[in-house]
Amino acid sequence: MTPRRPALAEALLVVESLLLGGGQRTARRNAWSSVVADRQRARERAEAQRVLGGASAFRP
Template sequence: METVEPARARDGGAGPLPSLTGALLAVESLLLGGGQRTARRNAWTSVLEDRRRARDRIEAQRVLGTAPAAPALRS
């Protein structure tokens, strides 16, 4: 069974078309210096970790049968 390939790869071009992620990473490397890239990735990793902890906390509250605490209001 033949697989469907992009025309570029079939015609001996530079290979398969880049993925969206690859293209975004290439643009990022052009626009941001190494330190800025590292800081942005560290910040995003922190956001994802906070979300994971929030899901874990909600699951623990559900298992223990307690209602989630209301978020603190900022003034």
């Protein structure tokens, strides 16, 4: 059985479909996907800097 979406999320999707055309909806979702990917890269970059910064402290 597939879990149901919360009622609020479902309502927001309905409102979105009424207010935005298909192209605008796709553009907004693509933009949000880019934001999420940028945030993930930033977290990974910060982690790499922490690891490399910690490793440099152990050099003779």
